[in-house]
Amino acid sequence: MTTQTLSGEFFMAGNAAAAEGAIAAGCRFFGGYPITPSTELAERMSRRLPQIGGVFIQMEDEIASMAAILGASWAGKKSMTATSGPGISLMMENIGLGVITETPCVIVNVQRGGPSTGLPTLVGQQDVMQARWGSHGDYEIIALAPGSVQECFDVVIKAFNFAEQYRTPVIVLMDECTSHMWEKVVIPPPEEIERINRKTPDGPPPEGEDFYPYRCTDGTMIPPMPKAGDGYRMHITGLTHDEKGYPKINAATQDKLVRRLCDKIRKNADDIVITEDYMLDDAEIVIVAFGTVSRSAKSAVRIARKKGLKVGLLKLVTIWPFAEKKIKELAERVKLFVVAEINYGQIVNEVERCVAGKAEVRLSSKLGGELHHPEEILSAIPEVVV
Numbered sequence: 356m357t358t359q360t361l362s363g364e365f366f367m368a369g370n371a372a373a374a375e376g377a378i379a380a381g382c383r384f385f386g387g388y389p390i391t392p393s394t395e396l397a398e399r400m401s402r403r404l405p406q407i408g409g410v411f412i413q414m415e416d417e418i419a420s421m422a423a424i425l426g427a428s429w430a431g432k433k434s435m436t437a438t439s440g441p442g443i444s445l446m447m448e449n450i451g452l453g454v455i456t457e458t459p460c461v462i463v464n465v466q467r468g469g470p471s472t473g474l475p476t477l478v479g480q481q482d483v484m485q486a487r488w489g490s491h492g493d494y495e496i497i498a499l500a501p502g503s504v505q506e507c508f509d510v511v512i513k514a515f516n517f518a519e520q521y522r523t524p525v526i527v528l529m530d531e532c533t534s535h536m537w538e539k540v541v542i543p544p545p546e547e548i549e550r551i552n553r554k555t556p557d558g559p560p561p562e563g564e565d566f567y568p569y570r571c572t573d574g575t576m577i578p579p580m581p582k583a584g585d586g587y588r589m590h591i592t593g594l595t596h597d598e599k600g601y602p603k604i605n606a607a608t609q610d611k612l613v614r615r616l617c618d619k620i621r622k623n624a625d626d627i628v629i630t631e632d633y634m635l636d637d638a639e640i641v642i643v644a645f646g647t648v649s650r651s652a653k654s655a656v657r658i659a660r661k662k663g664l665k666v667g668l669l670k671l672v673t674i675w676p677f678a679e680k681k682i683k684e685l686a687e688r689v690k691l692f693v694v695a696e697i698n699y700g701q702i703v704n705e706v707e708r709c710v711a712g713k714a715e716v717r718l719s720s721k722l723g724g725e726l727h728h729p730e731e732i733l734s735a736i737p738e739v740v741v
Contacts, residue, residue: 367532376622383432385412387436424436443462447485461514468697502648502650505540532726641691651726654729
């Protein structure tokens with residue numbers, strides 16, 4: 356190991372790549388609790404962070420882990436945690452706290468088969484709707500899904516940048532296969548890695564109570580974030596609050612606050628949504644996939660092309676906000692969408708909503724435990740004889 360951030364070519368597992376991505380993005384605090392299949396990520400952070408001046412704390416449980424990374428973020432540090440489905444369930448209330456207090460942080464969910472304890476050591480993609488709707492109230496979330504070990508590194512950096520830019524928790528929906536797969540990872544020199552840091556207030560703290568930590572004056576809907584200890588007078592609460600951060604329990608304040616929290620994500624969706632096209636230019640049939648399943652889907656596309664069928668792949672890197680505009684554009688010219696996911700149908704419902712009856716939508720479902728074989732995805736296409 357090195358006392359510096361890494362650069363060069365490495366052979367590593369997805370959990371290790373995600374940890375190195377966090378470090379490269381500037382993460383210097385990790386609060387977590389061990390859980391399969393994410394534990395190796397925490398283990399690597401426990402070794403690496405002290406080498407670069409960071410702090411690793413194993414908390415007593417997942418609830419405390421989420422609270423710890425919120426506190427570290429308000430102390431001015433880029434912070435993260437990592438867990439799996441049962442841990443995410445416990446973290447959800449504090450993720451909502453992070454949303455309403457606009458606290459940048461990254462939560463890695465290495466998905467496994469559920470519900471409940473489910474399949475601790477086997478793959479799943481059953482938490483995508485939980486990522487969007489798991490906490491209570493109206494809010495928007497950013498969630499990204501890597502499909503390779505390289506993407507575990509790259510996507511975690513992107514997650515930190517989004518968290519800092521939009522002042523929000525960001526979820527990385529890894530899965531057991533990406534976390535435990537070993538592949539080559541190229542880590543650029545530190546100066547070549549884009550790092551976005553949160554906006555901070557201009558000038559020294561004002562006298563008295565004239566500081567408004569939740570006031571936006573630049574049209575971005577994203578207020579600058581002071582750091583605890585810098586002398587700014589501020590109140591941080593999960594209650595509906597005004598621009599000073601003080602609780603104000605009325606409909607007008609709720610309307611103003613929640614609309615801004617949602618709109619700062621919704622109105623920047625074009626900059627947040629990341630998708631990848633594979634043989635889509637002339638496609639008449641589109642496979643929609645994310646995470647590790649996108650690899651099987653790419654093989655399915657190649658097999659279908661050899662059979663003379665115009666099949667392409669839309670790979671979702673950003674899961675939330677959903678790639679609504681892209682799906683709607685494709686629905687104007689293709690006849691069939693096949694959604695491949697390791698669950699009983701979650702993203703397929705979003706695809707159906709966006710397609711709005713203009714094309715057929717079919718689900719290629721696995722219920723956890725193993726990846727799709729390309730032939731299983733192709734079996735959802737009527738013209739293919741597998």
